[in-house]
Structures are given as structure tokens and as C-alpha cells.
Amino acid sequence: MNLRKVWGSVWKRSNRCKDWRKAIQAPKSSSITIISVFDQLPMDIVVEILMRMEARDALKLSLTCKALKRLAGGNRVWIFYLQCLHEEESWDSILFAETSLRSGYPLRRMVSSEPEEFSFMSVYGQRAQVPDSIIIDGGSGFCKFGRSKNDSPSGRYVTFAEFGNIESPIYARLQHFFVTIFNRMQVKPSMQPVVVSLPLCHQDDTESAKASRRQLKTAILNVLFDMNVPAVCAVNQAVLALYAAQQTSGIVVNIGFQVITIVPILHGKVMRQVGVEVIGFGASKLTGFLKEKMQEKNITLSLLSVQTLKECYVALDYEAELSRDAQESAATLSKERFQIGEILFQPRLAGMRAMGLQQGVALCMDHCDAAGITTGDGSWFKTVVLAGGSASLPGLAERLAKELHDYLPSSICNGVRVIPPPCGVDTAWHGAKLISNLSTFPGPWCITRKQLPRKSRLMW
Missing domain, CATH: 3.30.420.40 (ATPase, nucleotide binding domain)
Structure with missing residues (x-):
């Protein structure tokens, strides 16, 4: 109310009526705050406000301003x-x-x-x-x-x-x-x-x-x-x-189009000196395997192939999944839906002589551990982040974590975690x-x- 009265009296002053809005307008600065806007008020307006207030109201205003200043200076409101x-x-x-x-x-x-x-x-x-x-x-x-x-x-x-x-x-x-x-x-x-x-x-x-x-x-x-x-x-x-993935250290496994790249990273820097393993096949082999199986069963290579690829997954236990797949139809893909992902762990299924995904990651972890790089946390390489389109196959992160725990010695495997692609492709x-x-x-x-x-x- 007092502010409204003051604005009314100031408005009548012709020599100032053009500048009062500029006086209280926040400057275009990255550090501007609500409190600094009040700091821009001309002193004569502040004095007139105080003259119109009783002592009790002035005290309340003082306490309110202090509270606002603490609030504006704290992190909680700005986080909001x-x-x-x-x-x-x-x-x-x-x-x-x-x-x-x-x-x-x-x-x-x-x-x-x-x-x-x-x-x-x-x-x-x-x-x-x-x-x-x-x-x-x-x-x-x-x-x-x-x-x-x-x-x-x-x-x-x-x-x-x-x-x-x-x-x-x-x-x-x-x-x-x-x-x-x-x-x-x-x-x-x-x-x-x-x-x-x-x-x-x-x-x-x-x-x-x-x-x-x-x-x-x-x-x-x-x-x-x-x-x-x-x-x-x-x-x-x-x-x-x-x-x-909100990490600055870890191992990134990128399933690219032609190759799978395993990259150890410490504090945002690629640690090439501890060995980066590259597996000599990529997503093209997975899609090639799918097309081959669809041709064998005379399935049209059209939109159906895209839909089928989306339905593929990685089995947590490959042998158990095979035993459950007893009712395979000659006209549809059944076991092939999880065999595609299994190629990552058993390249021989696609006729390739290459290192499996779990072997490549385990070898990279072993190199990181043997290097003995001094950090605040010696487990910097135990976080594995998956990247690439084919890395989004359901079940891949869980299967890789299981394989690493079975493959690595207990001194390394404790604390290992695998994060699926945070944002897919x-x-x-x-x-x-x-x-x-x-x-x-x-x-x-x-x-x-x-x-x-x-x-x-x-x-x-």
C-alpha cells in the first residue's frame, strides 16, 4: 500500500516520471538477484516510504528484508x-x-x-x-x-x-x-x-x-x-x-557400426596407456546375422525386419534360454531373437574368431588394476557405461555384469556395475x-x- 502511494506521488513529478521504471529495472547481469532490485530504488523514494510507515511497520519491513536477503543468498531457492x-x-x-x-x-x-x-x-x-x-x-x-x-x-x-x-x-x-x-x-x-x-x-x-x-x-x-x-x-x-551417465571416470563400451571400442577414462581423460581393447566386429554383424536368418526362413526383409530387431534381447542365461525354446516355428524367428545378442559374448555363433565382449572388458579392467594409478578411489574403472545403438538391447547390461563377476578375480569384480545407455542411441x-x-x-x-x-x- 505504501509503495503504491509513493509511486503515485513520484508519478506526478514530471522531471522524474520518465526515469523511475529504469531506476528499479534489474540490470542485464548474470549476478542479479531479487534483493539487488530493491537496492536500485532511489534514496528519496526509500526515505518517503519510511516516512509513511509507523515504527512497528518499519521494524517488520526490516525483518522481512533480512529474511528475503538470507533466502535469496541461499542455495535452496535457486535450486528450485x-x-x-x-x-x-x-x-x-x-x-x-x-x-x-x-x-x-x-x-x-x-x-x-x-x-x-x-x-x-x-x-x-x-x-x-x-x-x-x-x-x-x-x-x-x-x-x-x-x-x-x-x-x-x-x-x-x-x-x-x-x-x-x-x-x-x-x-x-x-x-x-x-x-x-x-x-x-x-x-x-x-x-x-x-x-x-x-x-x-x-x-x-x-x-x-x-x-x-x-x-x-x-x-x-x-x-x-x-x-x-x-x-x-x-x-x-x-x-x-x-x-x-553422470560419471567422470569409468570404462565406456561403445558398440559401433564396425567395431566395439572399450575406452578407460579417468577424470574425463582417455587412459590410452593402460590399453584400449578393440573388438573386430560391431553392430553390422548383428544386423547381418538377423537378415541371414530371415532369408533362411523366407521372411520378407521389410518393416518386419526392423520390428524384429526391436524385439531382440540378450539372455541372462543363454543355455537355459535355449532349453526353453523348444517350440520354434519355421516361419518366425524364435531363438534367433536372443542369439543376435549372444554374438557379442560368443562371436563364433556368427562364424567369427574374435574376443567376446566380457573378455575385452575384463582385460581392460585388469590393465587398469595392474597400472596402479593413484586416485582417491581405486575403483574408478569398475563403472562400465554402454553406448551405441545396439548397446540398448534389453538385458545386455545385466548379462555383461554377470559375465564380468564370473570372469574376473574377486579382488577386481567386487563393486563392478554396468550402466545401460542413459539416452539410448x-x-x-x-x-x-x-x-x-x-x-x-x-x-x-x-x-x-x-x-x-x-x-x-x-x-x-
Whole structure:
């Protein structure tokens, strides 16, 4: 009531009537709060308010302002607003991102002098100012792309069918790849930062593999900067999948189109020195096995094959599942529905001489354990995150966990857990989404053309 009276009296002052709204308008700053809005009130208005109040009301107002200041300075209210502002994201994912991923890629360990708790009031304001970005998750199999503010990718297509092997750093091929994506999204490359996943290739620790990785990353950056992209954040695809599972350390098992890649990661950094095992077959073998069985039974290779693939699963006990499958029909797929997933553990079923999935992961864990890397928690490699479209087969995570407990020695298998793809085929894309919506983005995550080393600015 008193405020209304004051506004009425101020409105009559012609020399001030044009500026009073500006006086109380919150400045466009990421650190603005409700209390700072009251701080912007002109002193003559504050004095007039106090003159119209009795001492008892002034005391109540003083206590109210103190309570509001404590409330606005605390984390609880801003956590509530963060949840309301980002309804498409769970609070767990926001909390993980803001407490674990703020420092940039590769992650820098928090120093002891840094406080454990930070102001969510600042986080709220900073996240509201983060620009929209373009996320491109490409690989040898499928590509997913979309805006960081969207719930899911806006487009997908088969990479190898349209562009061939984009993991080969050929400028013209990469340029065609990125130009096509921007055209399909109908956006200008110069308008937004780009978050791009680095394909899972050349994963070993040899000098030739290191050179190949550098060459591919340099080619990607040069193409994007030549398209006038303002800033680029390039992160390993396996690391993005790990972030989507709200982890910074663990082993990522990516079932790709041609190969299965097993990547140990510690604090966001790929640990190639402890050995990355690559199994020489991928999802193409699974779909090939399905098509072969459907042809044997004269089943039409149409939409039915897609539906059948969705009905496939991984048996927890393969032999027990076989014994229950006694009533097989000649015109339908029965045991084949779980034999497809069994190929991952027994490649010989598809006529391949290769390492089984459980053997590859167990060997990688054994290398990590033998390396004796000093960390606060020696079990950093006991979290296994699955990624890739075929990794979404029902029962795969449970079966792999069972096999690892049977295969590994007791000193390692205790505490092992397997996490299915958090976001299905779009897991890496959603990991990039966590990064691109961070309150510190693009800051420590992106590089610009000026920051690119001069020797990397190749002439093609």
C-alpha cells in the first residue's frame, strides 16, 4: 500500500516520471538477484516510504528484508528456480554438470583451496545467459545433430551411406559433411558455437595413432573455422557418453557400426596407456546375422525386419534360454531373437574368431588394476557405461555384469556395475548437451580460430 502511494506521488513529478521504471529495472547481469532490485530504488523514494510507515511497520519491513536477503543468498531457492527453468533436464544432471564439469575439457581437478559449495544463485543467472549451440555427434555409423536447447536431436542420418568414412581427415569430405548438417538445420555456421564429438578411432597409444588423432581433430577444426564458426568444443565420443551417465571416470563400451571400442577414462581423460581393447566386429554383424536368418526362413526383409530387431534381447542365461525354446516355428524367428545378442559374448555363433565382449572388458579392467594409478578411489574403472545403438538391447547390461563377476578375480569384480545407455542411441549427443548448457560454457570448453595453434592452420 505504501509503495503504491509513493509511486503515485513520484508519478506526478514530471522531471522524474520518465526515469523511475529504469531506476528499479534489474540490470542485464548474470549476478542479479531479487534483493539487488530493491537496492536500485532511489534514496528519496526509500526515505518517503519510511516516512509513511509507523515504527512497528518499519521494524517488520526490516525483518522481512533480512529474511528475503538470507533466502535469496541461499542455495535452496535457486535450486528450485533451476528446476523450474530447465524442466526438460533432471536436477541430478544439472547438479552433476555444474559440480563436475565446470572446469573445461580435459577436466581439471579441483584445488583444495576451492570451496566445495558454490552459489547456485550465480549458476542460475549464468545458465540463463548461455547461448544456443549446435551439437553434432558424428561417427562411422550414424550422425545425430540438433540445438543444445532442444530436448533431443532434430535430425539423424546414416553417415557412411552419405559421406563414406568421415574418420579419414580429408578436407573436402569433412566440409561436405558439416555443410550438409548446417543446411538441413537451416542455420548459419557463424551464429552459434559448435559442440562436435571426436570419433572413436585410432584409440591405441602408439605414435602413429597419436598423429592420426591430431590430424583428424585439426582437420575438423580447420573446416569449421573456415565456415566462420565462432567457437568449437571438440570432445571424445566416449567421454560424452560417460558424462551422459553422470560419471567422470569409468570404462565406456561403445558398440559401433564396425567395431566395439572399450575406452578407460579417468577424470574425463582417455587412459590410452593402460590399453584400449578393440573388438573386430560391431553392430553390422548383428544386423547381418538377423537378415541371414530371415532369408533362411523366407521372411520378407521389410518393416518386419526392423520390428524384429526391436524385439531382440540378450539372455541372462543363454543355455537355459535355449532349453526353453523348444517350440520354434519355421516361419518366425524364435531363438534367433536372443542369439543376435549372444554374438557379442560368443562371436563364433556368427562364424567369427574374435574376443567376446566380457573378455575385452575384463582385460581392460585388469590393465587398469595392474597400472596402479593413484586416485582417491581405486575403483574408478569398475563403472562400465554402454553406448551405441545396439548397446540398448534389453538385458545386455545385466548379462555383461554377470559375465564380468564370473570372469574376473574377486579382488577386481567386487563393486563392478554396468550402466545401460542413459539416452539410448543419443547418449553421446546428450552428453554434449550437458556441456553446452553449462553456466561456464563456452568459456573453458571452446577454442576460437585465434586460439588454434598457427602450425595447425593447414592449407588444403
